[in-house]
Amino acid sequence: MPDPSSLVKPSMNPSVKPSINLVDPALYSHGDPFEQWRWLRAHDPVHWHEPSELPGFWSLTRYHDIRTAYRDAEAFSSAQGILLRPAEHGADPGGGRTLALTDAPRHKQLRGLVDGWFAVRSVRALEAEMRDIARGVVDRALESGSCDFVADVAARVPLYVICKMMGVPESDWEYLYDLTSQAFAAGDPATRRFAHLNILGYFETLAAEKADEPGDDLVSVLATAELDGEPLSADDVILNCDNLLVGGTENTRIAASGGMLTFLERPEQWAALREDPSLLPSAVEEVLRWTSTATHIMRTATRPTEIHGRRIEAGDRVVFWLPSANRDETVFEDPDVFDVRRTPNRHLSLGFGEHFCLGSMLAKVELRLLYAELLERGVHVEQDGEAKLLDSIVVNGPQTLPVRLKAA
Numbered sequence: 001m002p003d004p005s006s007l008v009k010p011s012m013n014p015s016v017k018p019s020i021n022l023v024d025p026a027l028y029s030h031g032d033p034f035e036q037w038r039w040l041r042a043h044d045p046v047h048w049h050e051p052s053e054l055p056g057f058w059s060l061t062r063y064h065d066i067r068t069a070y071r072d073a074e075a076f077s078s079a080q081g082i083l084l085r086p087a088e089h090g091a092d093p094g095g096g097r098t099l100a101l102t103d104a105p106r107h108k109q110l111r112g113l114v115d116g117w118f119a120v121r122s123v124r125a126l127e128a129e130m131r132d133i134a135r136g137v138v139d140r141a142l143e144s145g146s147c148d149f150v151a152d153v154a155a156r157v158p159l160y161v162i163c164k165m166m167g168v169p170e171s172d173w174e175y176l177y178d179l180t181s182q183a184f185a186a187g188d189p190a191t192r193r194f195a196h197l198n199i200l201g202y203f204e205t206l207a208a209e210k211a212d213e214p215g216d217d218l219v220s221v222l223a224t225a226e227l228d229g230e231p232l233s234a235d236d237v238i239l240n241c242d243n244l245l246v247g248g249t250e251n252t253r254i255a256a257s258g259g260m261l262t263f264l265e266r267p268e269q270w271a272a273l274r275e276d277p278s279l280l281p282s283a284v285e286e287v288l289r290w291t292s293t294a295t296h297i298m299r300t301a302t303r304p305t306e307i308h309g310r311r312i313e314a315g316d317r318v319v320f321w322l323p324s325a326n327r328d329e330t331v332f333e334d335p336d337v338f339d340v341r342r343t344p345n346r347h348l349s350l351g352f353g354e355h356f357c358l359g360s361m362l363a364k365v366e367l368r369l370l371y372a373e374l375l376e377r378g379v380h381v382e383q384d385g386e387a388k389l390l391d392s393i394v395v396n397g398p399q400t401l402p403v404r405l406k407a408a
């Protein structure tokens with residue numbers, strides 16, 4: 001998305017109504033969604049979006065409204081899906097089965113199986129290995145000189161880390177890297193679907209092996225788990241593996257590269273980090289707020305509710321626009337300024353409430369280690385062509401970011 005600080009003044013005026021269409025993917029690659037969000041926050045915070053090829057839905061754009069809805073997971077269910085999808089695609093296959101797409105009590109049980117793996121202590125124990133992974137990735141990028149920061153740097157760190165945690169043999173990491181790259185790539189939907197089916201197939205085989213011979217890894221945990229005295233079905237195991245792999249890679253890859261692009265556009269912010277590395281934790285929070293890569297998250301109302309006088313009926317879809325919440329002028333001072341020193345910074349980029357991102361700690365450490373690797377080694381990163389932004393209403397940020405890396 002273009003940097004709002006570079007936009008001409010008239011579009012910043014929230015009293016001029018822009019035409020509202022938040023479901024056009026091109027808006028996120030070539031347009032300015034912030035203009036629409038700014039207007040909606042000021043004038044129509046509970047906006048009804050008419051059906052298109054997508055079903056109709058309510059849009060929440062204010063920080064506090066989104067937090068309040070997030071807090072009430074009973075009234076706002078995840079089990080019918082958390083992303084808008086065309087009616088013709090039918091129900092989400094993970095609905096009621098995966099961690100992200102279940103409600104209490106099933107959600108709590110599933111989360112209890114895996115959350116220890118993502119706790120502070122566990123992530124800390126992995127830190128040395130994660131640093132080695134980040135170092136190896138930067139070494140390779142330095143050797144080639146010119147590369148795509150998204151594919152060659154940002155994508156590899158989280159993918160290798162989650163593969164390691166899931167017990168994927170190292171010899172298969174590149175195979176899964178290729179499949180996830182194809183599954184997330186813009187372009188031919190058939191190629192994407194085929195890659196995704198291959199990911200599911202891969203985990204079907206791996207989970208069967210781990211069920212027979214469990215190891216100390218996440219796939220073994222899921223493959224041998226029992227809930228209410230019943231093992232998880234083979235499909236539930238595979239879909240939850242997929243949820244972990246996709247959750248563990250897609251957003252981190254885009255946030256790391258969106259952050260790098262932001263630093264390239266604001267060299268003084270990168271220089272501030274180089275001078276004072278103790279700013280890295282607050283810089284990572286600001287990268288998360290600024291990039292806000294999960295564009296929307298959906299819930300389905302389970303009972304009638306009223307927000308700002310608008311009546312939401314049971315069964316209605318309610319969409320939270322997280323980048324809008326993260327630029328809410330009633331919460332953040334100078335919300336359209338990127339500031340590595342920003343504090344407090346209670347952004348909603350990782351969600352909120354019961355479904356708060358399972359991998360939040362992991363993602364923050366991955367971002368910190370990757371940027372630290374570049375900063376500590378004095379690697380010079382230079383943009384080497386125009387960044388291409390993703391054409392998607394689900395995730396936003398760079399699809400490609402050509403750079404040249406030079407050792408100090």
Ligand code: HEM
Nearest residue numbers: 099100247248251252255294349350351355357358359363
């Ligand atoms: C910058 C990186 C990341 C961002 C921006 C991000 C964003 C989010 C958001 C917004 C949610 C909430 C979804 C909802 O409200 O329904 C979420 C949930 C989740 N995230 Fe992340 N995520 C990131 C990294 C990760 C990583 C590294 C993992 C590792 C496995 C992960 C795994 C998950 C899972 C499994 C859930 C579902 C949790 C639940 O429903 O209980 N995420 N993430």
